[in-house]
Amino acid sequence: MNEAVIYLDHAAATPIDAKVLAAMQPFFCDDFYNPSAPYAPAIKVRREYEAAKQIIARTIGAKSDDLVMTAGATESINLAFSSVSGHVVTSVIEHHAVLAAAKRHDATLVESDERGVVSAQSIKAALRPDTQLVSIALANNELGTIQPLRDIAEVVRVEREARLAKGDHTPLYFHSDASQGVGQLDVNVARLGLDMVTLNAAKVYGPKQVGLLWAAPSVVLSASILGGGQERGLRSGTENVAGVIGFGKAMELAAAHRKFEADRLQKLRDTMQRKLQATFPDAVISGNQRHRLAGHLHISFPNLDAERVLFALESRGVLVATGSACAANKGTRSHVLTAIGLAPEVADGSLRLTFGHLSTEENTAQATDFIIEEVTKEYQRSAK
Amino acid sequence: MNEAVIYLDHAAATPIDAKVLAAMQPFFCDDFYNPSAPYAPAIKVRREYEAAKQIIARTIGAKSDDLVMTAGATESINLAFSSVSGHVVTSVIEHHAVLAAAKRHDATLVESDERGVVSAQSIKAALRPDTQLVSIALANNELGTIQPLRDIAEVVRVEREARLAKGDHTPLYFHSDASQGVGQLDVNVARLGLDMVTLNAAKVYGPKQVGLLWAAPSVVLSASILGGGQERGLRSGTENVAGVIGFGKAMELAAAHRKFEADRLQKLRDTMQRKLQATFPDAVISGNQRHRLAGHLHISFPNLDAERVLFALESRGVLVATGSACAANKGTRSHVLTAIGLAPEVADGSLRLTFGHLSTEENTAQATDFIIEEVTKEYQRSAK
Numbered sequence: 001m002n003e004a005v006i007y008l009d010h011a012a013a014t015p016i017d018a019k020v021l022a023a024m025q026p027f028f029c030d031d032f033y034n035p036s037a038p039y040a041p042a043i044k045v046r047r048e049y050e051a052a053k054q055i056i057a058r059t060i061g062a063k064s065d066d067l068v069m070t071a072g073a074t075e076s077i078n079l080a081f082s083s084v085s086g087h088v089v090t091s092v093i094e095h096h097a098v099l100a101a102a103k104r105h106d107a108t109l110v111e112s113d114e115r116g117v118v119s120a121q122s123i124k125a126a127l128r129p130d131t132q133l134v135s136i137a138l139a140n141n142e143l144g145t146i147q148p149l150r151d152i153a154e155v156v157r158v159e160r161e162a163r164l165a166k167g168d169h170t171p172l173y174f175h176s177d178a179s180q181g182v183g184q185l186d187v188n189v190a191r192l193g194l195d196m197v198t199l200n201a202a203k204v205y206g207p208k209q210v211g212l213l214w215a216a217p218s219v220v221l222s223a224s225i226l227g228g229g230q231e232r233g234l235r236s237g238t239e240n241v242a243g244v245i246g247f248g249k250a251m252e253l254a255a256a257h258r259k260f261e262a263d264r265l266q267k268l269r270d271t272m273q274r275k276l277q278a279t280f281p282d283a284v285i286s287g288n289q290r291h292r293l294a295g296h297l298h299i300s301f302p303n304l305d306a307e308r309v310l311f312a313l314e315s316r317g318v319l320v321a322t323g324s325a326c327a328a329n330k331g332t333r334s335h336v337l338t339a340i341g342l343a344p345e346v347a348d349g350s351l352r353l354t355f356g357h358l359s360t361e362e363n364t365a366q367a368t369d370f371i372i373e374e375v376t377k378e379y380q381r382s383a384k
Numbered sequence: 385m386n387e388a389v390i391y392l393d394h395a396a397a398t399p400i401d402a403k404v405l406a407a408m409q410p411f412f413c414d415d416f417y418n419p420s421a422p423y424a425p426a427i428k429v430r431r432e433y434e435a436a437k438q439i440i441a442r443t444i445g446a447k448s449d450d451l452v453m454t455a456g457a458t459e460s461i462n463l464a465f466s467s468v469s470g471h472v473v474t475s476v477i478e479h480h481a482v483l484a485a486a487k488r489h490d491a492t493l494v495e496s497d498e499r500g501v502v503s504a505q506s507i508k509a510a511l512r513p514d515t516q517l518v519s520i521a522l523a524n525n526e527l528g529t530i531q532p533l534r535d536i537a538e539v540v541r542v543e544r545e546a547r548l549a550k551g552d553h554t555p556l557y558f559h560s561d562a563s564q565g566v567g568q569l570d571v572n573v574a575r576l577g578l579d580m581v582t583l584n585a586a587k588v589y590g591p592k593q594v595g596l597l598w599a600a601p602s603v604v605l606s607a608s609i610l611g612g613g614q615e616r617g618l619r620s621g622t623e624n625v626a627g628v629i630g631f632g633k634a635m636e637l638a639a640a641h642r643k644f645e646a647d648r649l650q651k652l653r654d655t656m657q658r659k660l661q662a663t664f665p666d667a668v669i670s671g672n673q674r675h676r677l678a679g680h681l682h683i684s685f686p687n688l689d690a691e692r693v694l695f696a697l698e699s700r701g702v703l704v705a706t707g708s709a710c711a712a713n714k715g716t717r718s719h720v721l722t723a724i725g726l727a728p729e730v731a732d733g734s735l736r737l738t739f740g741h742l743s744t745e746e747n748t749a750q751a752t753d754f755i756i757e758e759v760t761k762e763y764q765r766s767a768k
Contacts, residue, residue, distance in 0.1 A: 005425065013418035013622070021412050028405050028591070034397035037705065038691075039698045041389065071455030071593060074611035074621035097611030097620060104610075202622060207412070209455060209593070209624035224608050226488075227458040227481030236481060237458035238397065238586060240593035307422075314423045321421065 006318045006363045006370075010295060010356030011141055011180060016246065017205035017357070023249040024207070027242035035239050036228070049241050052248030059255040060197065060214065061188040068213045068221065068234045069244055073179045073200035076213040077101055077135075079235070080175045080196045083221045084132035091118040091136055092339040093143075095177060098135055099335075105133075114340050115288040116145035124155045127172075131159075134174050138192075139181035142336045142352055143287030144296025146185065149176055153193025173219055179203045179211070183254045183356075184262045184294050195219055199251075201243065205357060206250030210243035265355045266294035268364045272353070273297055275368050280375065284346055286337070295355035300342065301375055303382065304349035312374040318367045321352040390702045390747045390754075394679060394740030395525055395564060400630065401589035401741070407633040408591070411626035419623050420612070433625050436632030443639040444581065444598060445572040452597045452605065452618045453628055457563045457584035460597040461485055461519075463619070464559045464580045467605045468516035475502040475520055476723040477527075479561060482519055483719075489517075498724050499672040500529035508539045511556075515543075518558050522576075523565035526720045526736055527671030528680025530569065533560055537577025557603055563587045563595070567638045567740075568646045568678050579603055583635075585627065589741060590634030594627035649739045650678035652748045656737065657681055659752050664759065668730055670721070679739035684726065685759055687766065688733035696758040702751045705736040 016024075033042035035049050050064065057064035070076040074097040081088065081101035088105045090098055093112045102109070108131075110122040118136050127134075134156055139146045156174040163170055178187045179200035189197055196219060201210035215221055227236030276299060277283055284300040301309075306322045313320055337347040351371075355364070400408075417426035419433050434448065441448035454460040458481040465472065465485035472489045474482055477496045486493070492515075494506040502520050511518075518540055523530045540558040547554060562571045563584035573581055580603060585594035599605055611620030638645075660683060661667055668684040685693070690706045697704055721731040735755075739748070 009418070009421060009423075012421050013416055015414070015416040016412040018413065028400040029402065030399070032397055032399040033703075034393070037393060037396050037703075038694065039393075039703045041703065071459070071624070072621040075455070075609050077611070078609050095611070096613070100610035100620070207626070208622055209627060225459050225462050226484035227461070227479070229480070236484070237456040238592055240455070242591070243593060310422065319417075319421075319423045319425065 004317045006367045007358045008318060008320045008353045008355065008367060010358070011203075011352065011354035012321055013208075014203060014205045014356060015358070016207055017250060017253060019253060020206055020246045020249045024242040024246040027245055031241075035241060036230070045241055049239055049244055052245045055248040056199075056212065056251045057214070059187075059251045060182075060199070061190050062197075062214050065232075066214055066217060068215065068231045069239065070211045070213060070235060071209045071240070072202065072211040073097065073177060073198050074211075076198040076200075076211045077177055079213050079221060079224060080135065080198065080215070081105065081133065082224050083196075083215070083219060084171065084173065086130045086132035086170065087128050088133040088135065089123060089126045089131055090134070091122075093118070093140055093336045094135070094137055095141055098137070098177060102135070106130075112145075112339060116140045116143040116286065116336065116340050117288055118147050118152075120148055120151035120155045123152050124159075127155070127159050129163075129168070130170065132171055132173065134172070136176055137180065138176050138178040138185065138187065139293050139296075140287070140336065141180045142334060143298050143340070144293035144354075145288040146181065146291045146293065147176075149192045149194070157193065171220070181293060182251075184258060184265070186258065189214060189216075201247035201250055204250045204254045206247045207243045210240060210247045212247075261357075262294040265359065268355050268359050268361065269295060269297050269353075272364055272368045272371075273299070276371065279372050284342070286340060286342065286350070295359075297353040297355075299351055299353065300346045301349040301351075301379075302343075302346045304375065304378055305382070306349050306351055309351065309371075309374050309378050312378065313370060316370045316374070318370050321354070322350060388701045390751045391742045392702060392704045392737045392739065392751060394742070395587075395736065395738035396705055397592075398587060398589045398740060399742070400591055401634060401637060403637060404590055404630045404633045408626040408630040411629055415625075419625060420614070429625055433623055433628055436629045439632040440583075440596065440635045441598070443571075443635045444566075444583070445574050446581075446598050449616075450598055450601060452599065452615045453623065454595045454597060454619060455593045455624070456586065456595040457481065457561060457582050458595075460582040460584075460595045461561055463597050463605060463608060464519065464582060464599070465489065465517065466608050467580075467599070467603060468555070468557065470514045470516035470554065471512050472517040472519065473507060473510045473515055474518070475506075477502070477524055477720045478519070478521055479525055482521070482561060486519070490514075496529075496723060500524045500527040500670065500720065500724050501672055502531050502536070504532055504535035504539045507536050508543075511539070511543050513547075513552070514554065516555055516557065518556070520560055521564065522560050522562040522569065522571065523677050523680075524671070524720065525564045526718060527682050527724070528677035528738075529672040530565065530675045530677065531560075533576045533578070541577065555604070565677060566635075568642060568649070570642065573598060573600075585631035585634055588634045588638045590631045591627045594624060594631045596631075645741075646678040649743065652739050652743050652745065653679060653681050653737075656748055656752045656755075657683070660755065663756050668726070670724060670726065670734070679743075681737040681739075683735055683737070684730045685733040685735075685763075686727075686730045688759065688762055689766070690733050690735055693735065693755075693758050693762050696762065697754060700754045700758070702754050705738070706734060
């Protein structure tokens with residue numbers, strides 16, 4: 001990356017960590033063997049692949065036998081949803097992949113509050129006797145709001161037990177896309193009370209199109225990609241050896257540095273937030289101020305054209321997002337901002353600033369100055 | 385890879401070409417941006433991604449708008465099959481991914497002849513008024529036999545026109561998995577008369593888990609992985625930028641060197657074949673001797689335990705396969721060898737030797753000597 005660039009869009013994409021790439025390198029040209037081949041060098045590759053899965057599993061308190069490696073989070077989410085046929089419950093502020101997968105089912109989309117919190121009560125109210133899946137992301141990718149997964153898991157557990165007490169064996173699973181939070185939060189599947197988890201290497205300084213679905217042994221998954229029977233028949237195709245080994249390294253590093261990094265990013269984010277709020281008292285900070293990803297800052301400047309600010313900042317080397325990366329290119333207003341009740345004139349002035357490995361005190365201070373200058377200029381221009 | 389290793393399993397996996405890896409490198413840590421992001425560095429990444437797709441499309445005489453990038457061939461095959469709901473026709477000797485995808489449909493599996501040839505006549509005989517898909521691989525991955533795709537395409541075309549003449553609009557598509565042949569054969573979708581093609585970067589010295597489905601504009605695909613709407617909504621998920629750029633480079637190199645490389649491999653293969661046949665007159669060469677992939681040699685030593693030979697060869701640094709890599713680890717007899725009518729005592733003595741970039745005159749001669757020695761030893765041992 002260009003040294004002059006200040007990258008504040010870590011939620012959209014992360015660079016591969018140098019240590020992750022170093023771990024992957026041998027598997028491109030040297031240990032390239034098909035892990036299903038019977039000779040020793042291929043068996044060594046198979047072992048290193050399995051070892052990487054074990055590392056990943058350990059970081060989330062799971063067993064590697066319960067992981068299905070996928071080509072990214074989107075495939076993982078689709079696989080989670082295809083495991084049920086009945087009614088599903090999710091929220092209006094979920095990622096497009098969840099909303100699209102839910103559309104294939106009879107689905108109830110619960111509302112969030114104005115902070116982007118999906119309450120356990122709202123999930124409880126949406127459960128029906130035929131509900132088979134509840135899917136709520138660990139943290140909202142636009143706002144950074146962290147969801148009360150443990151409370152939701154408790155609602156799911158109570159419903160499940162009530163069914164069993166009645167002799168009703170309709171399954172009910174709780175799935176969470178934890179892609180956006182796992183670098184900053186401790187994701188332990190048992191502590192969170194989850195039945196399925198989606199993770200994405202590309203959000204934690206690993207390679208793109210590498211992800212996984214963890215599913216508890218009680219979950220009966222339905223494979224959608226059939227063939228050679230890899231991943232216990234749940235996802236066929238010659239394994240992405242280098243990618244999964246990179247994912248393992250990325251998760252190991254994330255786990256080792258999570259606490260330190262979350263503290264560091266929170267300081268950077270809070271410093272910028274304070275300065276921007278001091279300069280622009282009308283600015284609206286969205287997301288749950290008390291329980292938000294450390295690296296997320298969603299700020300709206302009422303009556304401002306955020307796209308113009310985005311391009312002005314870009315010309316000064318500062319890369320930010322106006323909404324979620326998925327919606328950004330479509331010229332449509334973010335469904336999340338609409339859902340939390342942000343007025344159009346506020347929503348259209350929104351920037352999503354996400355901090356990460358490339359963020360430093362220096363470049364954060366620099367970016368803060370640039371944002372203040374460009375937002376001021378834009379307000380002056382539009383006042384004319 | 386260890387210098388001492390003689391790799392004769394190019395059909396199972398190929399190392400990434402150094403030039404391919406060099407093309408991929410910038411996109412790991414530097415140009416890592418999400419191609420859907422709106423700022424210039426991300427737009428540059430988007431352009432390079434699209435340019436790679438154009439390179440790939442050009443090598444098969446297609447338009448890049450008609451490519452759907454997938455995580456490998458297996459996903460591509462599943463996507464091709466999910467585009468139809470009616471009856472499908474394929475053959476008993478197809479890859480596991482095709483057979484598994486076909487199982488989800490009302491399917492007719494035609495026989496091949498003893499050379500592994502699937503005739504256009506047999507396809508014609510299997511067509512029904514409700515047939516919607518014919519899927520035959522360009523070349524069989526175990527035998528190397530090249531299929532008469534143009535003849536089959538003609539059968540499909542005639543049937544399609546007969547339907548239209550009757551006012552019957554039931555679609556009929558012809559799909560081919562060309563993964564195993566595209567490095568050695570000219571795959572031009574128009575000349576071959578195809579409606580859909582599957583390709584796999586991992587078979588042409590590109591990265592693993594990178595593939596595509598090309599589909600003519602007339603084909604109505606049904607997406608199975610939904611989300612952010614990437615790949616024209618047909619395959620969502622943040623794009624595998626580095627992987628697709630590597631695939632582009634790999635296809636460019638394959639196209640540039642195809643003729644030379646096919647000639648080179650054929651010479652190596654034929655030399656080994658002649659020596660082995662001269663030494664073991666009872667050895668059976670399978671596959672179509674007149675129309676076979678240049679790098680494929682499938683040879684059976686009757687009454688020999690091929691697995692023992694495989695491990696003996698491995699101890700001398702020669703890596704070969706006993707069957708297809710997918711079946712190799714399962715201890716079951718290859719469905720292809722059963723289908724072509726190889727007697728069990730012949731099939732069980734089969735080696736699949738596949739030549740490629742790592743093959744040289746020197747190491748081929750060396751491997752030939754080792755194979756002769758180890759097969760001789762094994763015959764002597766079993767004669768005792």
